[in-house]
Amino acid sequence: MGIKVQYIAFPDVQRQAQAWQDQVLGIVCFNESNPDDLNAIPKIHLNTPVLAGENIACEIWLSDISSENTSSSHVVSANKGGIQYRLDGELLFGVFSLDELTFSQEQTQPTENKIPPLQQATESAYRQIFALIDELGYSNVYRFWNYMADINDSSHDLERYRQFNVGRKHVLMQSGCDAGSELPAACALGLAKGPLSIAFLAGKKAAVAIENPRQIKAYDYPEQYGPLTPSFSRAALLHSGNQATLFISGTASIVGHQTQHASDVAAQTRETLLNLEAVIAEANSVLEQPRFNLCDSFLRVYIRHVVDLDAVRTELQRYLKGEINAVYIQADICRHDLLVEIEATIQCQTDFDKTEVA
Numbered sequence: 495m496g497i498k499v500q501y502i503a504f505p506d507v508q509r510q511a512q513a514w515q516d517q518v519l520g521i522v523c524f525n526e527s528n529p530d531d532l533n534a535i536p537k538i539h540l541n542t543p544v545l546a547g548e549n550i551a552c553e554i555w556l557s558d559i560s561s562e563n564t565s566s567s568h569v570v571s572a573n574k575g576g577i578q579y580r581l582d583g584e585l586l587f588g589v590f591s592l593d594e595l596t597f598s599q600e601q602t603q604p605t606e607n608k609i610p611p612l613q614q615a616t617e618s619a620y621r622q623i624f625a626l627i628d629e630l631g632y633s634n635v636y637r638f639w640n641y642m643a644d645i646n647d648s649s650h651d652l653e654r655y656r657q658f659n660v661g662r663k664h665v666l667m668q669s670g671c672d673a674g675s676e677l678p679a680a681c682a683l684g685l686a687k688g689p690l691s692i693a694f695l696a697g698k699k700a701a702v703a704i705e706n707p708r709q710i711k712a713y714d715y716p717e718q719y720g721p722l723t724p725s726f727s728r729a730a731l732l733h734s735g736n737q738a739t740l741f742i743s744g745t746a747s748i749v750g751h752q753t754q755h756a757s758d759v760a761a762q763t764r765e766t767l768l769n770l771e772a773v774i775a776e777a778n779s780v781l782e783q784p785r786f787n788l789c790d791s792f793l794r795v796y797i798r799h800v801v802d803l804d805a806v807r808t809e810l811q812r813y814l815k816g817e818i819n820a821v822y823i824q825a826d827i828c829r830h831d832l833l834v835e836i837e838a839t840i841q842c843q844t845d846f847d848k849t850e851v852a
């Protein structure tokens with residue numbers, strides 16, 4: 495058993511044989527014209543421009559049947575509440591979209607007492623997700639993908655990203671991710687429109703949360719970034735059989751807790767690469783062998799301003815030299831002064847079979 499990830503263009507997803515589609519746990523993809531296709535597969539479809547790298551714009555998580563008996567990798571589809579999910583004997587991938595309007599209509603209090611609808615939607619979604627995975631026994635979440643409209647706008651005297659953080663932390667504090675020590679990897683991005691859309695990958699085995707020595711834990715950010723801190727770790731390391739997967743969270747030009755190079759997208763890109771390297775070095779030391787390499791990773795590069803594409807791409811090419819597996823997407827980053835954010839996934843083989851890294 496294991497987990498397999500592939501990056502292909504959306505039209506190629508549709509062209510795959512049924513046997514392949516039956517192994518798909520879920521898809522995270524961007525800018526598709528016909529999102530209703532493949533509707534048996536949990537799929538988060540994000541309506542935002544893909545600036546480059548369309549050929550790998552779909553991230554597909556598959557049940558890996560190559561290593562062992564096929565009975566435990568049999569993929570089952572199901573729904574609960576609004577959560578659409580698929581699972582095999584080890585992993586569960588789910589998607590959930592919630593319209594904030596559902597919450598804005600329920601409130602009768604005066605405006606100043608109202609809980610922001612986005613905060614309520616976030617709390618509701620996270621509660622339902624944790625209830626589901628706890629009930630099914632897939633209670634370790636490795637990765638969350640969070641997308642919401644107008645992330646840097648404010649209402650109720652609070653920026654929407656901070657409203658999201660309040661709702662998320664209310665649930666995460668009670669979910670067994672104790673004091674922020676074993677939080678999942680995550681990203682949180684803003685789109686022009688659309689509901690709060692969340693995808694998650696969870697499983698039976700525990701992952702190890704990885705932090706970045708160049709940055710303080712997001713969970714420990716000072717109050718200037720909002721009343722409740724963001725609940726995520728810099729990466730999650732899952733070691734299963736002879737395979738290790740590193741889910742690197744959205745990574746940006748932050749050192750300590752402060753944004754660096756506020757109006758210089760090229761310098762932000764270079765700082766972000768240093769942060770990615772630092773996270774990878776941490777993961778390699780936990781793994782006790784230097785198997786993760788940035789050059790082997792698949793990158794999702796979120797760019798605030800479309801005009802910055804060339805500057806960001808030039809920095810990545812200069813640093814990574816050879817072939818880069820990257821898709822570039824227009825999205826708003828969760829701090830107004832951040833111009834670029836990069837998330838990455840890397841897999842490697844290990845010499846030893848260890849299901850949980852100590």
Ligand code: 3EB
Pocket residue numbers: 640680681682712724725726743744745746748828829
């Ligand atoms: C940061 O390091 C930049 O709120 O889930 C990166 C990854 C960021 C995930 C999240 C936020 C999140 O604080 C922003």
